[in-house]
Structures are given as structure tokens and as C-alpha cells.
Amino acid sequence: MTTYKLYNSFKDLPEAWSVLSKNDLFLQESYLKAMELASPTNISWYYVGVFKEQKLVGIAIIQRVELYLKDMFREHTDGFFIRSLKDILSIFLRGNMLVVGNMTHTGQHGLYHTQEISKDDFCDAIIRTLNDLRLKIKNENHKKIRVILWKDYFSDQVPFGNSLVYTKEQLNRVEVQPNMILKVKDHWKTFDDYLTDLNKKYLRRYRTALKKAKNIRKEELDIEQVRTLNDTMYQYYKTVSDNASFNTFILPKNHFISLKTELKDAFKVYGYFLDNELIGFYTLLINKSQLETYFLGYHPNYQYTYQLYLNMLYDMAAYGINQGFQNVVYARTAMEIKSSVGAEALPMVVFMKHTNSLLNSLFRQIFKLMNPTKKWEERHPFKH
Incomplete structure (x- = not known):
């Protein structure tokens, strides 16, 4: 017999939860x-334990997300037509949503069950x-x-x-923006091996970025430094x-x-x-x-001059490769x-419905307006 139980806090989870969640940090x-x-103040967390003959055989995260106009759209340069369209679409979505998964991170990190x-x-x-x-x-x-919303599955997964x-x-079933993943090749034992595989154009690009950041000191931050620098970090994150x-x-100020x-040590913070x-x-x-990149931030006055974002992408790759x-x-x-640093676009889908049947029949078209296809050019930085 299959039964289930809903928990309102991590404090209430059964002991067996730690066994089933051991392979995914996000669980x-x-x-x-x-x-x-x-x-975030608009997200509430719930947890599901699924039992078979009183044995825990599956776990899940469900989030209640309260959507507000000010949180959904923060673009201040739109014309009148786009602003009006967003207002209409916000009315369509605004309210409470239940998410099977985790809204704060890309990927399927909300479900796990055994073969039982x-x-x-x-x-x-x-x-x-x-x-x-x-x-x-x-x-x-x-x-x-x-x-x-059932959130974030690779396109070949259901x-x-x-x-x-x-x-x-x-x-x-709705396609969303892809998950960009750098697959570490077997022969990349160090970051130098990665650099050896770059073609001339992208090796020059790397060297240019490195040169622009030559006066930047990069340092891993411990908990005391994170506390000391938190206000500045949060300001850069918000930017x-x-x-x-x-x-x-929007993340709360104490998030990091x-x-x-x-x-x-499972959460790394690096400062420039x-x-x-x-x-x-x-x-x-x-x-x-898996090395999961998380939130970042920078002073807008220095981003272009020092190519901060591109240097961060390279540094993330270097850490992932050097650490295996x-x-x-x-x-x-x-x-x-x-893509220019070697990440591949892996298509992702979500499964969603509006609880109003009439609106649900329009959901696929409405969501395309909310999540338009981004046209971009895939880069090929490696030698063929």
C-alpha cells in the first residue's frame, strides 16, 4: 500500500530522508x-514523503510561490506596448503557484524515488x-x-x-531556456588541458580576459568574510x-x-x-x-573594463576541471x-497547468509570450 505524508519544515523530516537524499545536495x-x-519571502517550502508498507521510498519538494508584478518584471526600459502586454500577462499568472521542484535553481532537484x-x-x-x-x-x-508547475526536466526525460x-x-509540456553545461572531457586533468583544446580565436579571447583582470585579486571567502562583505555582495547581486x-x-539579504x-565547504564564495x-x-x-554555479554579482562600473563576468565563467570552469x-x-x-567557454545547451521542459480549465487551454500560447525563444549564436571554442 502506497501512502504519503506532507511536512512543513526540514525539522519534521523522517530519519530515512537523509538516505534517499544523499546523491543530491538540493534535497x-x-x-x-x-x-x-x-x-525569498514569496516562497514557502513543503516536503513530501512517499511510503510503501511504511518504508520511505520517495521524496519530493513542493514550493508555494506567490507571484507579484514587482517581482516578475523589473525591466524599466520597455515601451508602452510591451509594458501593457506584461501587465495583461501578469494578471494571468499573478497569484499563488505550486511548484514540484525548486524555483531558485535550474534543474530537476525536486524529486527522487527508489526502484521499489x-x-x-x-x-x-x-x-x-x-x-x-x-x-x-x-x-x-x-x-x-x-x-x-512540475519544474525542469531535460527534453528526453518525463x-x-x-x-x-x-x-x-x-x-x-512547455519548452524553456536550456541548461548550459560544460561537460568535462576525460583528458582534462587540469585547466591547462582545457586551454590546449581551445582554438586560436578563443584562446586569444581567454588571454585577453585574463590580461584585463591582471590587477584583480581573487580570493575564496570564509564565513567571517561573507558576513563582513554581505551588504556589498547583496548590492551587487541585486544589480x-x-x-x-x-x-x-528576490533573495533575502541573509541568503549567502x-x-x-x-x-x-559545499558552498564556495569567491571575491574579486x-x-x-x-x-x-x-x-x-x-x-x-556536479559543480553547480550559483548567484553572482559585480559592480557595474568595472564589469566591462575588467571583463568580470567572462573571467568568472573561466574561473568556474578552472575550478570544476582542477577538482575533477x-x-x-x-x-x-x-x-x-x-557557449563561448564551452558550455552546451541542453534543452529543458516543464509541465504546467492553470487550475482554470479555460485559461489552461490558452496556457501554452500565453507562456510563449512570457518565455520567448531567445535567439543566440552557439559558439564552438574547441579545436575540431
């Missing part, structure tokens, strides 16, 4: 604790939990869930064993975040401190200094064989420049 209690202590339960039985338990949670939120918070499951649930045309959340405190002044930073998450990771996960956005 582990240390990460969940850090996020609960420093989550089938995909369909596991997903059926998650669907039943979603229905229970919708009712709970309606009764306790007087809020109606408008959108259900979270459901039988496609009839998402047909029955009236889910729309980058506010330039995005569409966002569903919380992750460094709870994850310790000019004359002892922090002018930029980037963060990394150590997720088994299988992949450097650059996530989505800025596809072209990430």
Missing part, C-alpha cells in the same frame, strides 16, 4: 535548512499531495492556487512513467538580478550567510578585489560530481557567452 537537510532560514515504487505510483502520490495542499492553503490562507498521467492532469527582464523571486553557515575593494563575487555549490568534477552546470540565461 539534503542542510540545504533545506539554509533555504528555510533565508528563502513505479514512476506512476510515485507521481500519483505527489498529485494527491498537491490536491491536499491546494485545499490546505485555501482553508488556512484563503488563497487559491492558480498554477501547478517525470511520469505513462504519458497518460500528464494528459489526465491536463498538463502542458545583476534587476537587469533580468523576468524573475519570480545562511548557505555558507549551513553548507560550509581591486585595491582591496570588493568589485564582484560568484558562488558555487558542490553537488557530488564531471560537469560544470552554468544554468540558464546568457547562453551565448556561456
